[in-house]
Amino acid sequence: MPRAGHPAAGTLKVRDVRLRFGGVVALDGPSFEVAPGEVCGLIGPNGAGKTALFNCVSGLYRPDSGRIALDGVDLLSLRADQVAGAGVARTFQNLGLFPAQSVLENVLGGAYHRTRAGFLATGLGLPLMWREERRERERARGVLDSLGLAHLERHPASGLPLGTLKRVELARALMLRPRLLMLDEPANGLIIEEVHELAEVVRGLRTGYGFSVLLIEHHMGMVMSICDHLVVLNHGQKIADGPPDEVRNDPAVVEAYLGGSV
Numbered sequence: 001m002p003r004a005g006h007p008a009a010g011t012l013k014v015r016d017v018r019l020r021f022g023g024v025v026a027l028d029g030p031s032f033e034v035a036p037g038e039v040c041g042l043i044g045p046n047g048a049g050k051t052a053l054f055n056c057v058s059g060l061y062r063p064d065s066g067r068i069a070l071d072g073v074d075l076l077s078l079r080a081d082q083v084a085g086a087g088v089a090r091t092f093q094n095l096g097l098f099p100a101q102s103v104l105e106n107v108l109g110g111a112y113h114r115t116r117a118g119f120l121a122t123g124l125g126l127p128l129m130w131r132e133e134r135r136e137r138e139r140a141r142g143v144l145d146s147l148g149l150a151h152l153e154r155h156p157a158s159g160l161p162l163g164t165l166k167r168v169e170l171a172r173a174l175m176l177r178p179r180l181l182m183l184d185e186p187a188n189g190l191i192i193e194e195v196h197e198l199a200e201v202v203r204g205l206r207t208g209y210g211f212s213v214l215l216i217e218h219h220m221g222m223v224m225s226i227c228d229h230l231v232v233l234n235h236g237q238k239i240a241d242g243p244p245d246e247v248r249n250d251p252a253v254v255e256a257y258l259g260g261s262v
Ligand SMILES: Nc1ncnc2c1ncn2[C@@H]1O[C@H](COP(=O)(O)OP(=O)(O)OP(=O)(O)O)[C@@H](O)[C@H]1O
Pocket: 021, 024, 025, 026, 044, 045, 046, 047, 048, 049, 050, 051, 052, 053
Protein backbone atom coordinates (compact mmCIF):
# COMPACT_ATOMS: atom_id res chain seq x y z
CA MET A 1 0.00 0.00 0.00
CA PRO A 2 1.43 3.42 -0.89
CA ARG A 3 2.46 5.80 1.86
CA ALA A 4 0.53 9.06 1.77
CA GLY A 5 3.62 11.26 1.53
CA HIS A 6 3.49 13.11 4.85
CA PRO A 7 5.87 12.21 7.65
CA ALA A 8 4.14 10.24 10.43
CA ALA A 9 2.13 12.81 12.36
CA GLY A 10 -1.45 13.80 13.02
CA THR A 11 -1.66 15.20 16.56
CA LEU A 12 -4.95 17.06 16.87
CA LYS A 13 -5.36 19.36 19.87
CA VAL A 14 -8.80 20.75 20.64
CA ARG A 15 -8.93 23.26 23.50
CA ASP A 16 -12.01 24.82 25.09
CA VAL A 17 -13.95 25.24 21.83
CA ARG A 18 -17.14 27.25 22.12
CA LEU A 19 -19.78 27.76 19.45
CA ARG A 20 -23.29 29.21 19.67
CA PHE A 21 -26.04 29.55 17.09
CA GLY A 22 -28.15 32.35 18.52
CA GLY A 23 -29.46 30.91 21.79
CA VAL A 24 -28.31 27.36 20.99
CA VAL A 25 -25.02 26.26 22.54
CA ALA A 26 -23.57 23.75 20.09
CA LEU A 27 -20.13 23.44 21.72
CA ASP A 28 -19.57 24.25 25.36
CA GLY A 29 -15.81 24.10 25.79
CA PRO A 30 -14.69 20.53 24.98
CA SER A 31 -10.93 19.87 25.08
CA PHE A 32 -9.24 16.66 23.95
CA GLU A 33 -6.34 15.31 21.97
CA VAL A 34 -6.00 12.78 19.16
CA ALA A 35 -2.56 11.14 19.21
CA PRO A 36 -0.61 10.38 16.03
CA GLY A 37 -1.84 7.23 14.31
CA GLU A 38 -4.74 6.57 16.65
CA VAL A 39 -8.41 6.06 15.78
CA CYS A 40 -10.43 8.33 18.04
CA GLY A 41 -14.21 7.92 18.16
CA LEU A 42 -16.28 11.04 18.80
CA ILE A 43 -19.60 9.81 20.12
CA GLY A 44 -22.66 11.14 21.90
CA PRO A 45 -26.42 11.39 21.49
CA ASN A 46 -28.17 13.34 18.74
CA GLY A 47 -27.48 17.04 18.99
CA ALA A 48 -24.42 16.53 21.24
CA GLY A 49 -22.22 18.72 19.01
CA LYS A 50 -20.23 16.09 17.09
CA THR A 51 -20.86 17.49 13.61
CA ALA A 52 -20.40 21.05 14.86
CA LEU A 53 -16.96 20.04 16.15
CA PHE A 54 -16.09 18.36 12.84
CA ASN A 55 -17.11 21.51 11.03
CA CYS A 56 -14.90 23.61 13.31
CA VAL A 57 -11.89 21.35 12.69
CA SER A 58 -12.41 21.32 8.92
CA GLY A 59 -12.90 25.09 8.71
CA LEU A 60 -16.59 25.12 7.75
CA TYR A 61 -17.57 26.75 11.07
CA ARG A 62 -15.58 29.35 12.95
CA PRO A 63 -15.91 28.81 16.73
CA ASP A 64 -16.56 31.80 18.96
CA SER A 65 -13.47 30.91 21.00
CA GLY A 66 -11.01 28.11 21.67
CA ARG A 67 -8.05 26.58 19.88
CA ILE A 68 -7.70 23.76 17.34
CA ALA A 69 -4.26 22.74 16.09
CA LEU A 70 -2.93 19.92 13.94
CA ASP A 71 0.76 19.15 14.46
CA GLY A 72 1.18 22.61 15.90
CA VAL A 73 -0.55 24.41 13.00
CA ASP A 74 -3.38 26.67 14.17
CA LEU A 75 -6.30 25.47 12.02
CA LEU A 76 -8.55 28.33 13.12
CA SER A 77 -6.37 30.83 11.28
CA LEU A 78 -6.93 28.98 7.99
CA ARG A 79 -9.73 28.89 5.39
CA ALA A 80 -11.42 25.52 4.73
CA ASP A 81 -9.31 24.87 1.61
CA GLN A 82 -6.14 25.72 3.55
CA VAL A 83 -7.20 23.33 6.34
CA ALA A 84 -7.39 20.59 3.69
CA GLY A 85 -3.93 21.63 2.50
CA ALA A 86 -2.67 21.34 6.09
CA GLY A 87 -3.60 17.63 6.02
CA VAL A 88 -7.21 17.40 7.20
CA ALA A 89 -9.47 15.27 4.97
CA ARG A 90 -13.06 14.35 5.71
CA THR A 91 -15.99 12.39 4.44
CA PHE A 92 -19.60 13.47 4.83
CA GLN A 93 -22.75 11.82 6.21
CA ASN A 94 -24.39 12.22 2.82
CA LEU A 95 -21.83 11.27 0.22
CA GLY A 96 -20.40 14.24 -1.69
CA LEU A 97 -19.77 12.32 -4.92
CA PHE A 98 -20.76 13.30 -8.49
CA PRO A 99 -23.03 10.48 -9.75
CA ALA A 100 -22.40 11.00 -13.48
CA GLN A 101 -18.62 11.08 -13.12
CA SER A 102 -16.51 7.95 -13.17
CA VAL A 103 -15.01 6.56 -9.99
CA LEU A 104 -11.57 7.78 -11.13
CA GLU A 105 -12.82 11.32 -11.87
CA ASN A 106 -14.49 11.48 -8.47
CA VAL A 107 -11.29 10.38 -6.75
CA LEU A 108 -9.24 12.87 -8.77
CA GLY A 109 -11.56 15.60 -7.49
CA GLY A 110 -9.92 15.07 -4.09
CA ALA A 111 -6.55 16.07 -5.53
CA TYR A 112 -7.82 19.12 -7.40
CA HIS A 113 -6.66 21.78 -4.97
CA ARG A 114 -3.20 20.24 -4.78
CA THR A 115 -2.41 20.84 -8.46
CA ARG A 116 -0.84 24.20 -9.18
CA ALA A 117 -3.29 25.39 -11.82
CA GLY A 118 -6.08 22.80 -11.73
CA PHE A 119 -7.03 20.36 -14.40
CA LEU A 120 -8.73 23.07 -16.48
CA ALA A 121 -5.32 24.40 -17.40
CA THR A 122 -4.39 21.01 -18.80
CA GLY A 123 -7.03 21.60 -21.47
CA LEU A 124 -4.88 24.51 -22.69
CA GLY A 125 -2.17 22.00 -23.49
CA LEU A 126 0.38 23.26 -20.98
CA PRO A 127 2.95 20.44 -20.75
CA LEU A 128 3.74 20.96 -17.07
CA MET A 129 0.07 20.82 -16.13
CA TRP A 130 -0.47 17.82 -18.35
CA ARG A 131 2.36 15.99 -16.60
CA GLU A 132 0.96 16.98 -13.24
CA GLU A 133 -2.47 15.61 -14.13
CA ARG A 134 -0.96 12.38 -15.38
CA ARG A 135 0.94 12.01 -12.12
CA GLU A 136 -2.23 12.59 -10.10
CA ARG A 137 -4.11 10.03 -12.22
CA GLU A 138 -1.44 7.46 -11.46
CA ARG A 139 -1.64 8.31 -7.77
CA ALA A 140 -5.45 8.01 -7.88
CA ARG A 141 -5.11 4.60 -9.51
CA GLY A 142 -2.75 3.53 -6.70
CA VAL A 143 -5.22 4.71 -4.07
CA LEU A 144 -8.11 2.91 -5.83
CA ASP A 145 -5.99 -0.22 -5.97
CA SER A 146 -5.24 -0.02 -2.23
CA LEU A 147 -9.00 0.03 -1.61
CA GLY A 148 -9.79 -2.84 -3.97
CA LEU A 149 -11.55 -0.50 -6.41
CA ALA A 150 -9.14 -0.57 -9.37
CA HIS A 151 -11.56 -2.53 -11.57
CA LEU A 152 -14.21 0.19 -11.15
CA GLU A 153 -12.19 3.23 -12.24
CA ARG A 154 -14.29 3.85 -15.38
CA HIS A 155 -17.62 3.00 -13.76
CA PRO A 156 -19.93 5.98 -13.08
CA ALA A 157 -20.48 6.54 -9.37
CA SER A 158 -24.23 6.14 -9.93
CA GLY A 159 -25.45 2.58 -9.63
CA LEU A 160 -22.67 1.40 -7.31
CA PRO A 161 -23.68 -0.11 -3.94
CA LEU A 162 -23.50 2.21 -0.94
CA GLY A 163 -20.63 0.25 0.65
CA THR A 164 -18.58 0.72 -2.52
CA LEU A 165 -19.44 4.42 -2.75
CA LYS A 166 -18.20 4.90 0.81
CA ARG A 167 -14.87 3.41 -0.23
CA VAL A 168 -14.78 5.74 -3.28
CA GLU A 169 -15.31 8.67 -0.93
CA LEU A 170 -12.51 7.38 1.28
CA ALA A 171 -10.26 7.13 -1.77
CA ARG A 172 -11.04 10.75 -2.64
CA ALA A 173 -10.15 11.83 0.91
CA LEU A 174 -6.84 9.91 0.70
CA MET A 175 -5.87 11.97 -2.36
CA LEU A 176 -5.41 14.88 0.06
CA ARG A 177 -2.54 13.00 1.75
CA PRO A 178 -4.20 13.44 5.14
CA ARG A 179 -2.44 13.62 8.46
CA LEU A 180 -5.91 13.49 10.02
CA LEU A 181 -8.83 11.69 8.36
CA MET A 182 -12.26 12.61 9.70
CA LEU A 183 -15.10 10.18 8.98
CA ASP A 184 -18.68 11.32 9.57
CA GLU A 185 -20.94 8.32 10.28
CA PRO A 186 -19.34 6.04 7.68
CA ALA A 187 -21.46 3.03 8.73
CA ASN A 188 -24.73 4.90 8.26
CA GLY A 189 -27.01 2.98 5.86
CA LEU A 190 -24.68 0.00 5.49
CA ILE A 191 -25.69 -3.60 6.01
CA ILE A 192 -23.76 -5.49 8.68
CA GLU A 193 -21.35 -7.20 6.25
CA GLU A 194 -20.49 -3.82 4.74
CA VAL A 195 -19.87 -2.37 8.22
CA HIS A 196 -17.38 -5.16 8.98
CA GLU A 197 -15.75 -4.63 5.60
CA LEU A 198 -15.48 -0.88 6.15
CA ALA A 199 -14.04 -1.33 9.65
CA GLU A 200 -11.41 -3.63 8.14
CA VAL A 201 -10.64 -1.08 5.41
CA VAL A 202 -10.23 1.78 7.92
CA ARG A 203 -7.96 -0.33 10.13
CA GLY A 204 -5.84 -1.28 7.11
CA LEU A 205 -5.61 2.30 5.86
CA ARG A 206 -4.55 3.62 9.24
CA THR A 207 -1.79 1.04 9.41
CA GLY A 208 -0.74 1.52 5.78
CA TYR A 209 -0.83 5.31 5.58
CA GLY A 210 -0.07 6.17 9.21
CA PHE A 211 -2.58 9.00 9.67
CA SER A 212 -4.84 9.63 12.66
CA VAL A 213 -8.59 9.12 12.40
CA LEU A 214 -11.38 11.05 14.07
CA LEU A 215 -14.62 9.13 13.65
CA ILE A 216 -18.23 10.13 14.34
CA GLU A 217 -20.27 6.94 14.47
CA HIS A 218 -23.49 5.74 16.06
CA HIS A 219 -22.81 2.10 15.16
CA MET A 220 -21.35 0.90 18.49
CA GLY A 221 -20.04 -2.34 17.01
CA MET A 222 -17.86 -0.38 14.61
CA VAL A 223 -16.82 2.12 17.29
CA MET A 224 -15.76 -0.59 19.72
CA SER A 225 -13.98 -2.62 17.06
CA ILE A 226 -11.77 0.10 15.57
CA CYS A 227 -11.33 2.91 18.11
CA ASP A 228 -8.26 3.18 20.34
CA HIS A 229 -9.77 6.09 22.23
CA LEU A 230 -13.25 7.59 22.72
CA VAL A 231 -14.38 11.13 23.42
CA VAL A 232 -18.01 11.49 24.46
CA LEU A 233 -19.97 14.72 24.02
CA ASN A 234 -23.34 15.59 25.51
CA HIS A 235 -25.00 19.00 25.16
CA GLY A 236 -21.78 20.37 23.66
CA GLN A 237 -19.66 19.32 26.67
CA LYS A 238 -17.13 16.53 26.96
CA ILE A 239 -18.41 13.98 29.49
CA ALA A 240 -15.83 11.20 29.02
CA ASP A 241 -12.45 10.66 27.37
CA GLY A 242 -10.42 7.46 27.48
CA PRO A 243 -10.02 3.86 26.28
CA PRO A 244 -13.25 2.32 24.88
CA ASP A 245 -13.60 -0.30 27.63
CA GLU A 246 -13.33 2.37 30.31
CA VAL A 247 -15.69 4.79 28.58
CA ARG A 248 -18.38 2.21 27.90
CA ASN A 249 -18.67 1.56 31.65
CA ASP A 250 -18.56 5.20 32.70
CA PRO A 251 -21.83 5.89 34.54
CA ALA A 252 -22.12 9.39 33.02
CA VAL A 253 -21.90 7.90 29.54
CA VAL A 254 -24.33 5.10 30.27
CA GLU A 255 -26.74 7.62 31.71
CA ALA A 256 -26.39 10.27 28.99
CA TYR A 257 -26.01 8.23 25.87
CA LEU A 258 -25.66 4.51 25.91
CA GLY A 259 -28.71 3.86 28.04
CA GLY A 260 -27.03 0.71 29.33
CA SER A 261 -27.30 -0.92 25.89
CA VAL A 262 -23.62 -1.43 25.15
N1 LIG B 1 -26.07 25.53 11.42
C1 LIG B 1 -26.71 25.45 12.57
N2 LIG B 1 -27.64 26.38 12.93
C2 LIG B 1 -28.27 26.31 14.11
N3 LIG B 1 -28.09 25.34 15.02
C3 LIG B 1 -27.19 24.38 14.71
C4 LIG B 1 -26.46 24.39 13.48
N4 LIG B 1 -25.63 23.31 13.47
C5 LIG B 1 -25.84 22.66 14.63
N5 LIG B 1 -26.77 23.31 15.38
C6 LIG B 1 -27.24 22.92 16.71
O1 LIG B 1 -26.11 22.64 17.48
C7 LIG B 1 -26.33 21.49 18.31
C8 LIG B 1 -25.30 20.43 17.97
O2 LIG B 1 -25.61 19.89 16.68
P1 LIG B 1 -24.72 18.82 15.92
O3 LIG B 1 -25.30 18.67 14.55
O4 LIG B 1 -23.31 19.17 16.02
O5 LIG B 1 -25.02 17.49 16.78
P2 LIG B 1 -24.55 16.00 16.49
O6 LIG B 1 -23.93 15.50 17.74
O7 LIG B 1 -23.73 15.94 15.26
O8 LIG B 1 -25.94 15.26 16.26
P3 LIG B 1 -26.33 14.01 15.28
O9 LIG B 1 -25.77 12.79 15.95
O10 LIG B 1 -27.83 14.02 15.32
O11 LIG B 1 -25.76 14.28 13.93
C9 LIG B 1 -27.77 21.05 18.05
O12 LIG B 1 -28.58 21.64 19.04
C10 LIG B 1 -28.06 21.63 16.69
O13 LIG B 1 -29.44 21.89 16.55
